[in-house]
Amino acid sequence: MHELSIVMSIVETAEQKVREHHAQTVESIDLVIGDLSGVDRHALDFAWEAGVKDTVLQAAKRTIIQVPAKAKCLECDCEFQIKELFDVCPLCGEPLLQIIQGKELQIKSMVLN
Amino acid sequence: MCATCGCDSESKISIHKVEPIANVNWNEVQFTKPVEIPIPVGGKEIKVEQNILWKNKALAQDNRTFFLANNIVALNLVSSPGSGKTSLLERTLQDLKSDLDFFVIEGDQQTSNDADRIAATQVPVIQINTGKGCHLDAQMIREAVRQLNPSENSVLFIENIGNLVCPAMFDLGEQKRVVIISVTEGDDKPLKYPDMFASSQLCIINKIDLLPYVNFNLEQVKSYARQVNRKMEFIELSCTTGVGLTEWYEWLKKINAEHTLVRV
């Protein structure tokens, strides 16, 4: 359950931004989470509930922008969506892929109040 | 500095809000320093665009710089519970401690059992107990390193919490990550826990003395691991019988020598 650590990091950043901008709370927060980021959505929801209690994020509306995973085949250069790190190229069957999208784990923006 | 929010008010305008007071007896009012309150930002959108784990990444980078500057080879040992991390360390320390300087950081949720086992080999060790935490992070390593104070030109082993999931996401600042899998765990682990195998450089296959008793295909596990990490190196060994340990010791000495070269 590293998701709790992830929520605690988000809380830390949110509290810092609230302080910096002389705000009181966070009204909403947008997160970008790639399908291969290693974050489990159910575990995140569970950790979120526990982690944001009595913090500036307690009442924040959370939006998750999910990023599908994409890779490029190192053999034939084609780009395609993947589900797992070990998927193979659908054209030539090569397992040598470069992940070009889907590892994101980012706080995109917040609305402060 | 602003008393309300602790901000650095030099660069910003501060507004002093005065609360309306009813029926004031001005003789009784004590004038204190006005309270500074922030400018309300009512629904202000701010861009953050910051990696959620930026702090761990930054601290890991600090650790890595420290290790490089002191020519310390830091290795992060990860595996499921019971794959043989501590057993491998015990053997290694006993066999190599006259050739190399070792230091050990032990991570477990509870107990100092593993640190006690290491201490029995006369190698300096420190135990981190994470309580409910299921992985070590860069901050814990920084603190442990401060207390352990490893010497220059040494090898620092970090035994992570037995868990093939969470420790994959937390860079500790190590030079190499070593994943250990034992033959009783099943050969499909690299596909079930791809992040851990993708982020490691060496895969140790332990307990090969038990191969005759379990359904575990060495070639299969390697081929699965290569699917997630085509650069993965493998060493098969048994901590119990000692077979394969020489290959591991050679790997260690090679990594250690590479780092000594980098220094020059």
Ligand SMILES: Nc1nc2c(ncn2[C@@H]2O[C@H](COP(=O)(O)OP(=O)(O)OP(=O)(O)O)[C@@H](O)[C@H]2O)c(=O)[nH]1
């Ligand atoms: N048969 C056999 N047993 C082994 C071998 N290596 C370790 N073991 C046994 O496996 C068990 C677990 O070993 P540990 O070294 O404590 O494993 P660990 O990975 O440190 O465990 P945690 O720290 O609890 O995650 C012990 O009973 C060891 O004696 C091996 O090569 N062969």
Ligand SMILES: [Mg+2]
């Ligand atoms: Mg152990």
Ligand SMILES: [Zn+2]
């Ligand atoms: Zn986890």
Ligand SMILES: [Zn+2]
């Ligand atoms: Zn964890």
Ligand SMILES: [Zn+2]
């Ligand atoms: Zn291809």
